[in-house]
Amino acid sequence: NAGVMQNPRHLVRRRGQEARLRCSPMKGHSHVYWYRQLPEEGLKFMVYLQKENIIDESGMPKERFSAEFPKEGPSILRIQQVVRGDSAAYFCASSLLDRAREQPQHFGDGTRLSIL
């Protein structure tokens, strides 16, 4: 399966702990996007990355959240000192190019984060 792979699928953390969410893009894709889906809300953009670069982090909370997409390995969304309000489904998407036609973003099945 050459789709977008996210792990873990489910993650439970206690308040104050750290959460690390991983995303491996589709083969050949160098653009990665993270979105968050809060209960009863739509998908909201968080951050857009290319290899070793953050292109747009306008949707990322200013504190406790960070993202990276290293030269080797998956993209990581990191949430420090988690709070109950961080409970959500976090989706990763990848695309071949960000501005080319017929190159939509393809999504993984998400990580469901629950904070106790």
Next chain:
Amino acid sequence: EDQVTQSPEALRLQEGESSSLNCSYTVSGLRGLFWYRQDPGKGPEFLFTLYSAGEEKEKERLKATLTKKESFLHITAPKPEDSATYLCAVQDYNQGGKLIFGQGTELSVKP
């Protein structure tokens, strides 16, 4: 500010009963409008991209159309397996590659 509004929030159909879902959008410069399907516990699955007013695309029982203010997803003779949440999203030339999503329409098709 870019905005996407989908209606209705929920739609219940009988198998074979055709209908349409609406996506109204406000965007400074439309790069593309995207339709996705999302099943419970899954990520959005890409269906269509539309780029300019008047454009139409079809896939099996689904047909997407685009005007300057809205898009419709027409479902012809739906089957129970078409039950899902349908999401509409836009890309703005002035906002980079990010997608701006609507809240979705939850479609239920009963046999």
